[in-house]
Amino acid sequence: MFEAILLTVITAATPLLLAAIGELVVERSGVLNLGVEGMMIMGAVTGFAVANLTGSGTLGILGAIGAGMALSALFGFLVLVLVTNQVATGLALTLLGLGLSGLIGEAFIGVPGLKLEKLDLPFLTDLPFIGPVIFGQDPIVYMSVAIVIAVAYALARTRAGLVLRAVGDNHASAHALGLSVLKVRFLAVLFGGACAGLAGGYMSLAYTPQWVENMTAGRGWIALALVVFASWLPWRVVIGAYLFGAVTVLTFHAQAVGVGVPSQLLSSLPYIATILVLVFISSNRRLTLVNTPACLGKPFVPDR
Amino acid sequence: MKNILKAAVAAIALAAAGSAAQAADLKACFIYVGPVGDFGWSYQHDQGRLAMEKHFAGKVETAYLESVPEGADAERAIERFAREGCGIIFTTSFGYMNPTLKVAAKYPDVKFEHATGYKTAANVATYNSKFHEGRYILGQIAAKMSTKGTAGYIGSFPIPEVVSGINSFLLGAQSVNPDFKVKIVWVNSWFDPAKEADAAKALIDQGADIISQHTDSTAPLQVAAERGVLGFGQASDMIAFAPKSQLTSIIDEWGPYYIERVQAALDGTWESKQTWHGLKEGHVVMAPYTNMPDDVAALAKETEAKIIAGWEPFTGPITKQDGTEAAADGVRLDDGAILGMNWYIKGIDDKLPQ
Numbered sequence A: 001m002f003e004a005i006l007l008t009v010i011t012a013a014t015p016l017l018l019a020a021i022g023e024l025v026v027e028r029s030g031v032l033n034l035g036v037e038g039m040m041i042m043g044a045v046t047g048f049a050v051a052n053l054t055g056s057g058t059l060g061i062l063g064a065i066g067a068g069m070a071l072s073a074l075f076g077f078l079v080l081v082l083v084t085n086q087v088a089t090g091l092a093l094t095l096l097g098l099g100l101s102g103l104i105g106e107a108f109i110g111v112p113g114l115k116l117e118k119l120d121l122p123f124l125t126d127l128p129f130i131g132p133v134i135f136g137q138d139p140i141v142y143m144s145v146a147i148v149i150a151v152a153y154a155l156a157r158t159r160a161g162l163v164l165r166a167v168g169d170n171h172a173s174a175h176a177l178g179l180s181v182l183k184v185r186f187l188a189v190l191f192g193g194a195c196a197g198l199a200g201g202y203m204s205l206a207y208t209p210q211w212v213e214n215m216t217a218g219r220g221w222i223a224l225a226l227v228v229f230a231s232w233l234p235w236r237v238v239i240g241a242y243l244f245g246a247v248t249v250l251t252f253h254a255q256a257v258g259v260g261v262p263s264q265l266l267s268s269l270p271y272i273a274t275i276l277v278l279v280f281i282s283s284n285r286r287l288t289l290v291n292t293p294a295c296l297g298k299p300f301v302p303d304r
Numbered sequence B: 001m002k003n004i005l006k007a008a009v010a011a012i013a014l015a016a017a018g019s020a021a022q023a024a025d026l027k028a029c030f031i032y033v034g035p036v037g038d039f040g041w042s043y044q045h046d047q048g049r050l051a052m053e054k055h056f057a058g059k060v061e062t063a064y065l066e067s068v069p070e071g072a073d074a075e076r077a078i079e080r081f082a083r084e085g086c087g088i089i090f091t092t093s094f095g096y097m098n099p100t101l102k103v104a105a106k107y108p109d110v111k112f113e114h115a116t117g118y119k120t121a122a123n124v125a126t127y128n129s130k131f132h133e134g135r136y137i138l139g140q141i142a143a144k145m146s147t148k149g150t151a152g153y154i155g156s157f158p159i160p161e162v163v164s165g166i167n168s169f170l171l172g173a174q175s176v177n178p179d180f181k182v183k184i185v186w187v188n189s190w191f192d193p194a195k196e197a198d199a200a201k202a203l204i205d206q207g208a209d210i211i212s213q214h215t216d217s218t219a220p221l222q223v224a225a226e227r228g229v230l231g232f233g234q235a236s237d238m239i240a241f242a243p244k245s246q247l248t249s250i251i252d253e254w255g256p257y258y259i260e261r262v263q264a265a266l267d268g269t270w271e272s273k274q275t276w277h278g279l280k281e282g283h284v285v286m287a288p289y290t291n292m293p294d295d296v297a298a299l300a301k302e303t304e305a306k307i308i309a310g311w312e313p314f315t316g317p318i319t320k321q322d323g324t325e326a327a328a329d330g331v332r333l334d335d336g337a338i339l340g341m342n343w344y345i346k347g348i349d350d351k352l353p354q
Helices: A002-028 A036-054 A057-081 A086-108 A130-135 A139-157 A159-169 A171-176 A181-207 A219-229 A234-257 A263-282 A285-289 B002-023 B041-056 B072-083 B094-106 B131-145 B160-174 B193-205 B219-227 B255-267 B294-308 B335-339
Strands: B026-031 B060-065 B088-091 B111-115 B124-129 B150-155 B181-186 B210-213 B230-235 B246-252 B274-277 B284-286 B325-327
Touching: A002 A036, A002 A130, A002 A139, A002 A159, A002 A181, A002 A219, A002 A234, A002 B193, A036 A057, A036 A086, A036 A181, A036 A219, A057 A086, A057 A139, A057 A181, A139 A159, A139 A181, A139 A234, A159 A171, A159 A181, A171 A181, A181 A219, A181 B193, A219 A234, A219 A263, A234 A263, A234 B181, A234 B193, A263 A285, A263 B181, B026 B041, B026 B072, B026 B255, B041 B060, B041 B230, B041 B246, B041 B255, B060 B072, B072 B088, B072 B094, B088 B094, B088 B255, B094 B111, B094 B124, B124 B255, B131 B160, B131 B210, B131 B230, B131 B246, B131 B284, B131 B294, B150 B160, B150 B193, B160 B181, B160 B335, B181 B193, B193 B210, B193 B219, B210 B219, B219 B230
Parallel strands: B026 B060, B026 B088, B088 B111, B111 B124, B124 B274, B150 B181, B150 B210, B210 B230, B230 B246
Antiparallel strands: B246 B284
């Protein structure tokens, strides 16, 4: 039973984790992109469409990543080059993604999808418990773990991470040091788009292999909240995403067992848990402020 | 960019088509609560619209607005249609009830049709379908096909329509196996494929080997197929998503109703009434019985024929969860009792969320 629950939790947490880790990098560079939901849904529809037309899951994944990046490039151009308002542009990006995905996806409604193959190693996958949990996932789950490790390492230990943090914390100083603020931010935005697109692709290729309009159902917004929840630290994003996934899945099990708690209350538990942790974290000012990018959401226009 | 251009071109073409079709005798307009691409509730209404449009071949022009939120926005959308010269307007969600009545009072010459509601006016009719008839058949099939004697049921919201569906399902199952159990999980959403999939996984992990759903996506059935258990489709035939797992599906068929009512409007015989039809009138249709032995399919067909001949699944003896009698032997619950059902029958362990 525990194994079954854990497997479901991993599936529920992976899209949140991917979208949130991408947004974390974007925000660490000082840009607030509220368009995660829009990029996710575009990733979902493109991933599904490409996989369906070519019959290749790998191409589907690449398509999803590409779609997220394309949309984020548009966002980057508007926000960084034309210096539009980040909040408004991000919201517009979500609306654009939801509408456009519906248009593209019209031909794929009611078409069964292609499900990504899970890893199947002889002997290893057959091991009790650790087999299916560690050696029996689909490729995107492993990618999500790899991305988190890479981001955590890069942010803390590499020069690139230092540059990213500098740009996000004080863009004027970073500029004075000769760093290209806009270039760094644009790359960060693209990375965020790729992760969100991949998260969407996971939804339509592995989680529920099908395309239906609005299938991400607000997960992009939860990913945004998770970044704050994690106080901009990669490892805490993992905790947040898995906690959220676990509480969601456990409420269904609680209902199926019949605990007699109103289902409306159970459905709100993941959100209540998130709020509680947010309250707990923000009660300690030092904990929150130390990692908050100081230039988050502030536009930067280089003086020439 | 190309897609935006495409959308713009499509919009212009649509506008042109709109002005070109002025010659039609009647304009029939539809308001949908979800996207037409949900492959569930709104999708089926749109299929009905298309069938109707085809039937009248050019005599009737149609238009629709999708994803219209219930509430103030709905009133604006309905009023817009009324002003634009729609002769008959179908509002296809429960929450459109009061906005529909409000607009109807302002436009007495326009005919309104509200789905799943209970308030009518001189120019407002209501319509709904007896989905619980199909659920009784699902219950019988579930009890025959289950080896563990337990089905999982994914519910959206604890409203009468869903509750009567659960009761009818279990009544059908009990007619085959009196000890049959149903585990219920509420996802508090009509449409969230991922959540529905998680609920289906939880139910299967808890020992259910048949999955039934009253939510709109194909996700639960896909999970059933993946885990090698059986399940039922919802609103449309979902066999393509689970060719080895779908036993049957309750299909919402709105086309015949739309044709009938638009015809009445054209003939000048339209009047306000409450329509609640089921299998008999073809408003509820069972998808082919698949993945089951012949004797189970025969039983299902027999029950279907019995219902078409006029039998009601909610015919006593029916005992409520608390042990009180809901209907004595041979007594049939009246329509009001079914449409407003807010109690479980005996045999359900779940407490009804209030």
